[in-house]
Amino acid sequence: MAAVYDRLGELLTIILMAIALGMDAFSLGIGIGMRGVRWGEMLRIGVLVAFFHLLMPLVGVVAGQYAGEILGGLAKYVSGSLLVLLGGHMIWNSLFGKDEQAVDYRSFLGILLFSLSVSVDSFSVGVSLGMSRSSLLLTVIAFGLVGGMMSILGLLFGRGVGERLGEYGEAAGGAILLAFGLIFIF
Template sequence: MNLASLVFLAFAMSTDAFAAAIGKGSSLHKPKLLQALRVGVIFGVIEAITPIVGWFIGQAASQFVASWDHWIAFTLLLLLGLHMIYNGVKPEDADEQTEKPQQHGFWLLAVTGFATSIDALAVGVGLAFVNVNIWLAAGLIGLATMTMVTIGVMLGRVIGSVMGKRAEMLGGVVLIIVGATILYEHLSA
């Protein structure tokens, strides 16, 4: 696999994280570039680690991972998306702070990052059978994801300021669509 193919693969692997980042950015209160970069780094590191893990798994048990990865990704993204939709439609208590959070917690970002990187895990399994430098591939995937997620959060900021609370619901719908797309692509292949 040549360098151009690896770069294309890296950006293809980051598209679902980009869509999720738009939802995350829209649910924050005017995220700044540093906050967007934080989200990008968390997603990028997770997205870089998963193909390496997949590569090692591919050495031992590729059949199991390949047959379940899409279901795991779909379930995680569905649950996260439903949670975001619920937060968007639930009435706010007078006691609750009505402003959007300044940033998402690490664990929420990590779970979302992991959910969008399940396909990278499967790619890592596939790369175990190809003559490729897994460290270079993982680094490119992580860098592309960090870049795309940072841009996605900042784009979500614009969408969020225009749409208000509906933006969080839209972000949830986007996560569900990403999960359904992953599931559809694997089931129709």
């Protein structure tokens, strides 16, 4: 019975982390959605965000597993510290960062840069999860699906909602990652 609870705990942790990482895509999607975006563009953005949210943690988990072998017992402290730093950085950016877009989000290059930029955080989380021996397949699928869905939801939500919520969305995602980092450390 304890194994079932451990598995459910791992699943819940991965889903909450996927949502936290997807908040970045959601909040930026709100900003883009407020400028007006077509259904086809939403789908392209969502698919590319899902792809990068799948690819980046996959690469991160592989790198994290390698680092975990090297670091041994220190791996959980390093992985927790990475999550704390990443969460703090997301909170800092949401409160003090500037929200400027220099690239046309409707072009392929713009969609590619947007998708990659909201997925870079997934690499760091993948490294942390790789060091903690989480399920690779479950992690990358959850991150990909949730990241893609959150970007599309942000684009849809952005059509009718003010810009302020987007800033708070990234801060909320950062707070979740920071909390999980502290749990890993302690």
